[in-house]
Each structure stands twice: as structure tokens, then as C-alpha cells.
Amino acid sequence: MSPTITLALSKGRIFDETLPLLAAAGIEVLEDPEKSRKLILPTNQPDVRVVLVRATDVPTYVEHGGADLGVTGKDTLIEHGGQGLYQPLDLNIARCRVSVAVRADFDYASAVRQGSRLRVATKYTSIARDFFAAKGVHVDLIKLYGSMELAPLTGLADAIVDLVSTGNTLKANQLVEVERIMDISSRLVVNQAALKLKQARLRPLLDAFAKAVTPIPA
Ligand code: PRT
Ligand code: MG
Numbered sequence: 001m002s003p004t005i006t007l008a009l010s011k012g013r014i015f016d017e018t019l020p021l022l023a024a025a026g027i028e029v030l031e032d033p034e035k036s037r038k039l040i041l042p043t044n045q046p047d048v049r050v051v052l053v054r055a056t057d058v059p060t061y062v063e064h065g066g067a068d069l070g071v072t073g074k075d076t077l078i079e080h081g082g083q084g085l086y087q088p089l090d091l092n093i094a095r096c097r098v099s100v101a102v103r104a105d106f107d108y109a110s111a112v113r114q115g116s117r118l119r120v121a122t123k124y125t126s127i128a129r130d131f132f133a134a135k136g137v138h139v140d141l142i143k144l145y146g147s148m149e150l151a152p153l154t155g156l157a158d159a160i161v162d163l164v165s166t167g168n169t170l171k172a173n174q175l176v177e178v179e180r181i182m183d184i185s186s187r188l189v190v191n192q193a194a195l196k197l198k199q200a201r202l203r204p205l206l207d208a209f210a211k212a213v214t215p216i217p218a
Pocket of ligand 1: 010011012013014054055056072073074075076094095096146162163164165166167168169170184185186
């Protein structure tokens, strides 16, 4: 009998964009997470199941063996640290970027030039700390868990570091993107022990995912 394979996904864009890759590996999830309240979803493969966790919890589940593998944004992975995770594949899905944004009436360039201390609100404190340290800009980081866009509008911060995809959210809140820190896509992460113990089942899965990945357009 083959061991059960548990795949950790978050609801929303990661789940939706992972489905075609699963299909390419012959895996079909049998329930719609938007309709079901179940947190463990069966698939058409009796030995493969999907567990639904918060996006930020995917690396933790895989690191500690609550799941054998998972799909997570590079942003989440950097903040987690990636320890104990094998990262074999950039799936090139859920693409966006991490950027610095400010109020349209805030002169970011001259604040940076003058060496002002910037108050930066973000969920991505590791990414922000490294980025501003490399630029030699002094920052006070304010950790938030959501709605970062509100911080400059209420005077909580001068700038935010957040994910941007279309830019519509920034625009709707009169914020402007002033620096692009890095491009983001989602990665496959695998528990290192599982990779050894379940490799007969995992290897063909990883190979099928690798074949199904759409390369980044030139
Ligand atoms: O939403 P929740 O608090 O439950 O968790 P989460 O935000 O961590 O999860 P989710 O599902 O929203 O995002 C999961 C992953 O998708 C992220 O870690 C990113 O790697 C990736 N991703 C890709 C995005 C976006 N694009 C994105 N646009 N994650 C979030 N956004 C948000 C962004 O934070 C901003 O509020 O969408 C808004 C901006 O979108 P535009 O199109 O208006 O620019
Ligand atoms: Mg979200």
C-alpha cells in the first residue's frame, strides 16, 4: 500500500492556479473549497489529499510534516525563512511584485535623498528590512497583518511595502508605487523527510508539475 500524500494549499488564487498543474499530474480535487466547509479535500487519487490552510501557514505545515508538500508565494517563503523546506520548483503562478508605495503627495525621492527616517508599514518586515538596509535608508518598521494601504492615508506610516499586481488597489487609495523590490511567484515546497520516505510517489508528481509549468514570457 502506498503512503498518503498531503498537499497544503490556501484558498483563492493559489488553489485556483494550482488546479491546472494538479490536472497535468492526473490529480483532480473532488470538492470546491468555496462551496464546502471541509478543510481536508479528497482527490480522484485515493492516496492524495489536499489540506486548506492560511497562505502564511503553508510553509509551517510543510516544514513540520503536517503536509508533505505545498504551494506558497515567494513573499511568504522569504518571511517564513524557508528552513527545512526543499524548494524544487518555481510554479510561475500567482505572480505579482513587492513594491514600496506612498501617498501621491509624499515626496519619497527627496525623503530618501535627505536621509530622513521613514516609517514603513508592512506585513513583509524581512523583505522591507533587507531592502532598506541595502539602500542605506533608516526605517521604523510597523508590522501590520492586512489593509496596508490604509497606513499612509491615516498618518500611521510614510510608506508601505506590499504586493501589487494590477495596481488597482493602490490607485483606488490614491497611493503611488515608487519602487519595485522584487518579482513574486509561487513555489512548490516539499518536506525533506517526506521527499526521502515517499520518494517513489513524490518524484513522478514533481516531474509532472515541472513539465506542466508555463515558462515566464520573455
Ligand atoms: O488574504 P489572506 O489574508 O487570507 O491571506 P493572503 O493575503 O496571505 O493570501 P492570498 O491568497 O490573498 O495570497 C496568496 C499569495 O498570492 C500571496 O502570498 C502572493 O504570493 C500571491 N499574490 C499574487 C497576491 C497577489 N497577487 C495580490 N495582488 N497576494 C495578494 N494580492 C493583494 C495585495 O496584497 C493587494 O492588497 O491584492 C491587492 C493588490 O492587487 P492589485 O491587483 O489591486 O494590485
Ligand atoms: Mg490576501
